[in-house]
Amino acid sequence: MAKQDQLKTWIEISKSALENNLRVLGSFFPHQAQIWAVTKSNAYGHGIFDFGKIANELEISGFCVDSIFEAAKLRQSGVKKPILIIGSTLANLLPQAARGQVAVSVSNWEALEALAEIDASEARPEFHLKVDTGMHRQGFELGELKKVFSFIKKHDLKLRGIYSHLAAAKDPVYKSFSERQFGEFKKAIELADGEGFGNILKHFAATPGILSSADYVFDLARVGIGLYGYPPSKAWAMHLPQLENLEPVLSWHALISEIKSVRKGEYLGYDLSARVAVNSEVAILPIGYWHGIPPALGNVGEVLVNGKRAKILGKVAMDVIVIDVTGLRAKTGDEVVIIGKSGKDEINAWELATLAETSPHEILTRLNPLIKRVIVD
Secondary structure: OHHHHOOOEEEEEEHHHHHHHHHHHHOOOOOOOEEEEEOHHHHHOOOHHHHHHHHHOOOOOEEEEOOHHHHHHHHHOOOOOOEEEOOOOOHHHHHHHHHOOOEEEEOOHHHHHHHHOOOOOOOOOOEEEEEOOOOOOOOEOHHHHHHHHHHHHHOOOOEEEEEOOOOOOOOHHHHHHHHHHHHHHHHHHHHHHHOOOOOOEEEOOOHHHHHHOHHHOOOEEEEOOOOOOOOOOHHHHHHOHHHHHOOOOEEEEEEOOEEEEEOOOOEEOHHHOEEOOOOEEEEEEOOOOOOOOOHHHOOOOEEEEOOEEEEEEOOOOOOOEEEEOOOOOOOOOOEEEEEEEEOOEEEOHHHHHHHHOOOHHHHHHOOOOOOEEEEEO
């Protein structure tokens, strides 16, 4: 694939892994509930255009994005299913959302008033109301909701959903706080019902919420990291062994661009940051921190060469890393796996995140969007 298309590095997106993850996650909540794929941040680094294509063919009822621009990418990829922008939308872009049949989120009075101020001759977008149940980041307080619903009715605005977001569901230890938020959200639903908005979509759970309780799902689940093949935390991975059945959807590959022999005692890379203790063979990979390799992996990270581990030597540069291939019989043009499987071994985003002291979410979303994504199986 890479050699035919003259790619030095590429990312593969597995349709079969995505199908598997839908089955695994679907077992945690009622079958009548919808799954909406969270494809913000370039589909968690998977490439929103290509990922949207394959997700659109599966049992996914809708999509959540961060911006009107991501929504436009999904529409360009052929997605005709509902799309909800869960980030903020500038007032001047609201008519564009309406034209694209994209729903927006409204979490404050300024955003609500901006909807009402759209000229009657222009289309107003549908919207979902975000309620603050304890995260204190976005959303209306419960005490504001009666006034909010009155405003919506007065201006005949197109309310289609109400939702909230869990603050600490990534750790099962914090279940009591999640339950407190759950109680607040049910009060918000009761208020909506009382004001005549009983038929709108109600949603509360992302991946960790699904795992916490089927009661948290309501009409739909906003599924992000689990859909891409990763538990939301190591705590959940230990708590629910069946999450081992999740399969990473993304793998990252590169070709060796050069092989060099380095004598014992010689230094490598910027700032003489590595020194070989024996006569060594090293390989050059045409990827660096610009592509998404965390600088923290210098001298500690590993990649897979022909099914064997090869350590990163020296600092991670902008477009280059050096790996130790001593004894691996590697040659120029050989395929190297940065994330994914090779032979019987595997390196996943959790391993890289642990070394870089971050999360798999960050590892994946920082993958450069200019790297070509290729759909496989």
